[in-house]
Amino acid sequence: xxxxxxxxxxxxxxxxxxxxxxxxxxxxxxxxxxxxxxxxxxxxxxxxxxxxxxxxxxxxxxxxxxxxxxxxxxxxxxxxxxxxxxxxxxxxxxxxxxxxxxxxxxxxxxxxxxxxxxxxxxxxxxxxxxxxxxxxxxxxxxxxxxxxxxxxxxxxxxxxxxxxxxxxxxxxxxxxxxxxxxxxxxxxxxxxxxxxxxxxxxxxxxxxxxxxxxxx
Amino acid sequence: xxxxxxxxxxxxxxxxxxxxxxxxxxxxxxxxxxxxxxxxxxxxxxxxxxxxxxxxxxxxxxxxxxxxxxxxxxxxxxxxxxxxxxxxxxxxxx
Numbered sequence: 001x002x003x004x005x006x007x008x009x010x011x012x013x014x015x016x017x018x019x020x021x022x023x024x025x026x027x028x029x030x031x032x033x034x035x036x037x038x039x040x041x042x043x044x045x046x047x048x049x050x051x052x053x054x055x056x057x058x059x060x061x062x063x064x065x066x067x068x069x070x071x072x073x074x075x076x077x078x079x080x081x082x083x084x085x086x087x088x089x090x091x092x093x094x095x096x097x098x099x100x101x102x103x104x105x106x107x108x109x110x111x112x113x114x115x116x117x118x119x120x121x122x123x124x125x126x127x128x129x130x131x132x133x134x135x136x137x138x139x140x141x142x143x144x145x146x147x148x149x150x151x152x153x154x155x156x157x158x159x160x161x162x163x164x165x166x167x168x169x170x171x172x173x174x175x176x177x178x179x180x181x182x183x184x185x186x187x188x189x190x191x192x193x194x195x196x197x198x199x200x201x202x203x204x205x206x207x208x209x210x211x212x213x214x215x216x
Numbered sequence: 217x218x219x220x221x222x223x224x225x226x227x228x229x230x231x232x233x234x235x236x237x238x239x240x241x242x243x244x245x246x247x248x249x250x251x252x253x254x255x256x257x258x259x260x261x262x263x264x265x266x267x268x269x270x271x272x273x274x275x276x277x278x279x280x281x282x283x284x285x286x287x288x289x290x291x292x293x294x295x296x297x298x299x300x301x302x303x304x305x306x307x308x309x310x
Contacts, residue, residue, distance in 0.1 A: 161303075
């Protein structure tokens with residue numbers, strides 16, 4: 001960028017030096033931020049992986065037992081049994097701040113605390129397999145909730161890391177080298193001007209002396 | 217779906233198109249109503265761009281779950297995508 005119009009004066013030089021200082025400090029801070037975000041991110045990724053595997057396993061199991069239940073009961077009966085839920089879930093969301101990234105925190109409340117409330121039917125007309133299926137689901141649901149939280153956190157962190165990484169790179173590979181080359185350019189120009197002035201003065205002095213001698 | 221018995225709201229969809237429409241509807245209406253939406257993988261695969269729209273907003277969270285036929289690995293794929301996005305390369309090694 002040394003080709004663009006920068007006026008080689010001391011004032012601009014001082015300005016550029018100030019900007020370089022700021023850019024260097026910003027670069028260092030952003031780098032630290034990126035490293036810390038990365039550390040947090042890796043933790044989240046690990047937890048996410050474990051949770052996802054657990055959820056997928058649990059759900060497959062739950063679906064399998066539901067399948068068994070539905071093969072034992074008639075579809076109408078099954079539908080009727082599950083038609084109207086007795087339990088309801090209230091989900092509340094808060095935000096947690098991780099390195100200036102807002103990530104959600106979920107907490108859920110069931111309307112009634114009795115775990116038996118997930119069975120919205122009488123036991124007379126349904127099979128025990130359905131109870132099993134619902135129990136499986138209730139268990140896996142807690143993991144599912146945590147998975148949602150962790151996965152969202154992961155996505156948000158990934159975005160922030162990407163942004164921070166871009167900024168760090170822009171500073172490191174564009175801004176700072178540009179500023180440095182501009183500063184170098186100005187310093188060189190100023191030195192050149194100084195030399196030119198010196199040479200001119202010497203020349204003038206010589207001429208003046210010669211004139212003085214000739215007149216003598 | 218057994219989730220209804222747990223007290224969740226369920227929205228059945230027959231086709232991916234229907235699922236996409238439902239998803240749009242739910243996210244539009246629910247400014248704060250639904251914070252988490254679970255969607256089956258086999259539908260999610262076909263409405264990926266709808267889902268990607270919510271990747272960067274804190275709410276709602278759209279989470280893929282395996283369907284009746286078992287997992288097809290899309291959920292783990294999302295994890296790998298996020299890692300690749302953050303790190304620039306896949307460092308999980310699989």
